[in-house]
Amino acid sequence: MSQLSTQTENPESRGHPLIKIRELTRSYRTETVSVDALRGIDLEINQGEFVAIMGSSGSGKSTLMNILGCLDRQTQGDYSLEGNYVGQLSRDQLAKLRNQTIGFVFQNFHLLPRTSALENVELPLLYSSEKPGWKELHHRAREALDIVGLADRGKHTPSELSGGQQQRVAIARALVTRPSILLADEPTGNLDSRTSLEIIGLFQQLNRDGLTILMVTHEPKIARFAGRVILMRDGLIRSDRKIPAGDAREALENWQDEADDHDDPLADIEHAAKSDQESKN
Numbered sequence: 001m002s003q004l005s006t007q008t009e010n011p012e013s014r015g016h017p018l019i020k021i022r023e024l025t026r027s028y029r030t031e032t033v034s035v036d037a038l039r040g041i042d043l044e045i046n047q048g049e050f051v052a053i054m055g056s057s058g059s060g061k062s063t064l065m066n067i068l069g070c071l072d073r074q075t076q077g078d079y080s081l082e083g084n085y086v087g088q089l090s091r092d093q094l095a096k097l098r099n100q101t102i103g104f105v106f107q108n109f110h111l112l113p114r115t116s117a118l119e120n121v122e123l124p125l126l127y128s129s130e131k132p133g134w135k136e137l138h139h140r141a142r143e144a145l146d147i148v149g150l151a152d153r154g155k156h157t158p159s160e161l162s163g164g165q166q167q168r169v170a171i172a173r174a175l176v177t178r179p180s181i182l183l184a185d186e187p188t189g190n191l192d193s194r195t196s197l198e199i200i201g202l203f204q205q206l207n208r209d210g211l212t213i214l215m216v217t218h219e220p221k222i223a224r225f226a227g228r229v230i231l232m233r234d235g236l237i238r239s240d241r242k243i244p245a246g247d248a249r250e251a252l253e254n255w256q257d258e259a260d261d262h263d264d265p266l267a268d269i270e271h272a273a274k275s276d277q278e279s280k281n
């Protein structure tokens, strides 16, 4: 029997748990491979948090994000999202919960080519249970593009936009359904340092406005702008702690090509992640 509460909580109140997982495992089993990607994870994420998940390649970060995002299911353990037990939902219920609750951002943007920014952003609404009319659809997509600072680029196709602008369109697409959680898997992995800072600045702004954000990154220089850093290793959480988050806007103002690393609150995590990486190689 599970110890989690099944009652639905009020998602408006900052600080209440949006995500609760207990003893979560995920194993991949086929005839040829058997991998225990997650080996028993306990985690709570509260409304309003900005969390960075770090860890070397293969430590289980994407597997965890996919389960949190209801794209995949755990092998064992409990996952409750906004008070709903994900393991007990049907496929349709799960899809509905995902559409209403979660926005996704990926390393490679995943925009449709030869399709305008505005249409890319409209897409999730076309598939949502809300199914707004065309007028509302355009309005919502424009609003989302405005939030990410691209109100004037709606007609551009991805190939006519820079990497940073493409990621902004992808963020607008994630926001258009008004999710309570943004899940971002290596969102700055394909961006240069300065553009990465701009994207993190946007995340911080969205977070200040109440959006809960979980971001996978292997870069301490990016993780330091979150308020909490979780380090994964071999399918387990190795450390989990709150840090004084840097201000990305300030960092941008003082930006130089190779910013120095004085007072890096994650120096030891960087060291641990590096030694994990080296032990893998």
Ligand SMILES: Nc1ncnc2c1ncn2[C@@H]1O[C@H](COP(=O)(O)OP(=O)(O)O)[C@@H](O)[C@H]1O
Pocket: 028, 033, 035, 036, 037, 055, 056, 057, 058, 059, 060, 061, 062, 063, 064
């Ligand atoms: N679909 C899959 N089938 C089999 N093994 C997988 C699959 N997806 C991931 N894995 C394995 O699970 C482990 C964790 O992978 P992943 O979550 O992608 O790690 P990370 O995102 O931290 O790099 C790795 O050993 C990986 O090879």
Ligand SMILES: [Mg+2]
Pocket: 061, 062, 063
């Ligand atoms: Mg990954």
